[in-house]
Amino acid sequence: MERGLDLAISRMVRIPSYSVDPTLKNYHWLDLVKGQFDAYDVGADTALLLDTEGNIAEGPGFNIFTVKGTRLKTPAANVLPGITRQTVFDLCKEMRIDVAASTISPGALADSDEVFVTSTAGGIMPVTQIDTKRIANGQVGALTQKISDRY
Numbered sequence: 001m002e003r004g005l006d007l008a009i010s011r012m013v014r015i016p017s018y019s020v021d022p023t024l025k026n027y028h029w030l031d032l033v034k035g036q037f038d039a040y041d042v043g044a045d046t047a048l049l050l051d052t053e054g055n056i057a058e059g060p061g062f063n064i065f066t067v068k069g070t071r072l073k074t075p076a077a078n079v080l081p082g083i084t085r086q087t088v089f090d091l092c093k094e095m096r097i098d099v100a101a102s103t104i105s106p107g108a109l110a111d112s113d114e115v116f117v118t119s120t121a122g123g124i125m126p127v128t129q130i131d132t133k134r135i136a137n138g139q140v141g142a143l144t145q146k147i148s149d150r151y
């Protein structure tokens with residue numbers, strides 16, 4: 001939580017929603033588990049999977065958010081709409097922070113000021129490195145910390 005997670009973008013693609021409906025919590029985790037093993041192989045903490053269009057989806061048991069300026073984004077499709085993801089929407093409303101569910105390309109992700117992931121087990125977890133490249137200055141982001149404190 002203090003240093004932030006190191007994610008590896010997986011060569012495994014998140015199973016498409018026409019095969020398994022990602023909006024329902026399910027145990028079809030082969031893509032996520034394979035992604036996690038690949039992440040461990042390269043020394044990362046965990047994996048991030050892309051969807052079939054090459055946009056950011058989610059990881060093994062968590063949703064992802066990006067911060068650019070004062071604006072938060074999280075993938076709109078091909079994800080489980082997690083309870084913690086919804087809680088971030090609720091907190092952003094309370095805190096008057098701009099948040100939207102939309103498409104996020106790997107390029108936009110890499111260009112983010114801050115990145116964090118969310119899950120019931122981990123809460124708001126900062127990400128400071130993706131594919132061995134630091135996000136911004138490699139420190140836990142200020143907005144991430146603010147939302148985490150509120151959470």
Ligand SMILES: *Cc1c(COP(=O)(O)O)cnc(C)c1O
Binds near residue numbers: 063121
């Ligand atoms: C559980 C899970 C999440 C996170 O959901 P929470 O309700 O916040 O715990 C995100 N993606 C997947 C694939 C999950 O299984």
